[in-house]
Amino acid sequence: MKDEKQIKAAHKQKLGLSNKIFYIFNTIFWIIVMIVILYPLYLVLIASISNPDAITRGEVIWHPVEVSLRGYKAILGYSELLRSYFNSIVYTLAGVIISIVVTLSAAYTLSRPKFSGKTVFNMYFVFTMFFSGGLIPTFLVMKDIGLYNNPLIIVLMGSVTVWNLMVARTYIQTSIPHELYEAAMLDGANHFDYFFRVVLPLSKTIVAVLAVYYGVAKWNDYFTGLVYIRERSFLPLQTILREILATLQVDKSGDYILSMADSAQSMQEALKTANVAKYCIIVVSTGPVVVLYMFMQKYFEKGVMIGSLKG
Incomplete structure (x- = not known):
């Protein structure tokens, strides 16, 4: 009996040592991964506020060198930047x-077990994940329905992503018991009452996830404006940031559109400004997305895990 207790104690001690070793190596591994991602x-960030010459010499590694706001002044001096920021x-x-309203409405419909057309609509949605009409047919359709050079095209284009729709559908199926629907029907509620009073309040987690997905996609969308919008306002x-980056480069004739350089010295200065402005553009364009993710982070992980489970 005593030998058995000693064996169990030794085994427990061995497992405890193994767990400690695992946790140490696991912690070190993820610290390295975090550094690789964050660096x-x-x-x-530090390059955007450093001297362009220091960036060129490769001196900006761990901290800003000769702090300068030269790049930010170059892009903020662009007359259309603030207006385009407000537009975005x-x-x-x-x-x-x-996008959230349409996605959740479709997801709720497809999650109903007694919806007779569910299979057909599922196939229809999935089909669009792999095949599309192409750029030119889509452009002609948008033009025919009056969305060309119309700001609504940026809001409506890509309103529903099929992957997000499937995640939302799975979330509703697995997280909201069907018995709630039956109880609501007994109390005289219809589908609209049940959707707005029961489903939406219980879907805050997946709403946060969809807000991050759609928000990042909308914020980073430059192609729709490039193809469908001609009115600069x-x-x-x-x-606009894409145009700024392009105008900060040297064209074939050697002229700098933004700086209007007229000498070799001014061209050299414009090249330095272009070098640091690239980093400033990244900071300006990604800042709001990072803030959005920070606020939604506590919902994001839970919503993705639940919504990705196969129902």
């Missing part, structure tokens, strides 16, 4: 609201 972001905020907020931030 490029940190480097972009409006487009993102409106697009996220519309309607352009989103990403399209």
Whole structure:
């Protein structure tokens, strides 16, 4: 009996030592992964406020060198930047609201077990994940329905992503018991009452996840504005930033459009500004997305895990 207790104690001690070793190596591994992920972001941030010459010499590694706001002054001096920033905020907020409403409505419908057309609509949605009409047919359709050079095209384009729809459908199926629907029907509720009074309040987690997904997609969308918008006052931030980055480069004739350089010295200065402005553009364009994720982080992990489980 005593020998058995000693064997169990030794085994427990061995397992405890193994667990400690595992936790130590696991912690070291994930610290290294975190550094590998965060360092490029940190480097972009310190490079955006460093002297362009120091960046060129490779001196900006761990901290800013000769702090300078030269790049930020170059891009903030662009007359259309603030207006496009406001446009992107409006487009993102409106697009996220519309996308969440449409996605959750479709997800709720497809989650109903007695919906007779569920299989057909599922196949229809999945089909669009792999096949599309192409750029030119889509452009012609948007033009025919009056969305060309219309700011609504940026809000409505890509309102529903099939992957997000499937995640939301799975979340509703697995997280909201069907018995709640039966109880609501006994109390005289219809589908609209049940959706707005029961499903939506219980779907805050997946709403946060969809807000992050759609918000990032809308905020980073430059292509829609580039193809479908010709009125410059309607352009989103990403399209304008793309133009700024392009105009800060040297064209074939050696002229700098933004700096209007007229000498070799001014061209050299413009090249330095272009070098640091690239980092400033990354900071300006990604800042709101990082803030959005920080606020939604506590819902994000839970919603993705629940919504990704196969129902």
